[in-house]
Amino acid sequence: MNISIGKLATATGVNIETIRYYERAGLIAAPARTSGNYRSYRDQDVARLRFIKRTRDLGFSVEQVRALLSIAGEKGRDCGTVEVIASEHLAEVDRKIADLAALRSELAAAVATCGGGTVAECRILEAFSPSAKA
Template identity: 55%
Template sequence: MEDGGLGIGALARATGTTVETIRYYERTGLLPPPPRTGAGYRRYGAAARARLGFVRRARELGFPLGRIRALLDLADQRERPCAAVDAIAREHLAAVERKLADLAALRRELAGLIEHCGHGTVSECRILEALGPG
């Protein structure tokens, strides 16, 4: 990184995000507005790059933006106990487990429909019949 920081395009390339995503994160407060050059160009330092990395990793783990905002707020309070962070992670894990259970039920249902396919004509198709009017 040069002494003046990275421009928005360089930050996007360095972190594997898009310029529009960075602008969106700024508008929503996930990234603080960066300092600007005399010509009005954004300049991002190491802290902004690290924060963007945090947001990206949290998104990869499926955290919604509101929870990421809460985690960032907690991360900025370094002396606080981590119980609140743990609670957010546990809530997210429970949501992931519910989604996995829902997907497993969906998988069983689809597999059952496919298994009972008679390979006849469309008018006799059990899959289409199970999906409803047709």
């Protein structure tokens, strides 16, 4: 089956500009062209782009996705490298969650200090000022 870039975008939920970016980044191969010079994608392009979209939705970097795609093409290979990539990404997600929890705590503490009043007396703005951290 050969489909246009628009139909590929619809089938995968990836916008056209992102598809073109993935082509330039080498994540998907440059497609064949029709006689009218339109891109023409195959079923395997749909499957590959769905894989890319899912991994990107999970927060994997383009380089990590490239590595996962490379490994996925070697069916007999040990999957230890995949586990390492996923574990490293999980550790990064955990770090981001910890950073967000600390941010939330600091923001909640600032909001809790609000006693109303005027901007001149605003405890939230005061907590955000550079001198408040010094």
